[in-house]
Amino acid sequence: MSLVSDQFVDELANACLSHLVNEPELLGEFxxxxxxxxxxxxxxxxQDITMGLFDxxxxxxxxxxxxxxxxxxxxxxxxxxxTTN
Numbered sequence: 663m664s665l666v667s668d669q670f671v672d673e674l675a676n677a678c679l680s681h682l683v684n685e686p687e688l689l690g691e692f693x694x695x696x697x698x699x700x701x702x703x704x705x706x707x708x709q710d711i712t713m714g715l716f717d718x719x720x721x722x723x724x725x726x727x728x729x730x731x732x733x734x735x736x737x738x739x740x741x742x743x744x745t746t747n
Contacts, residue, residue: 672707675711676707678718679707698714
């Protein structure tokens with residue numbers, strides 16, 4: 663039995679991708695790190711892209727930003743800078 667539904671995973675991945683589309687620099691960073699190209703994204707989300715999105719957000723974005731994006735809240739008033747390691 664899965665802890666989350668496929669629909670929830672799809673919605674979460676779409677929220678992550680929507681955020682990146684509005685942040686071209688981060689989208690470029692995501693694409694560079696994952697080897698994803700524009701044609702891959704045009705074909706729609708698949709398991710590899712979804713896992714890449716989750717991995718990117720968990721390692722690149724600060725926790726506050728990730729929570730805003732993943733709950734689909736507006737990030738306009740939040741500090742959404744990549745974390746520094």
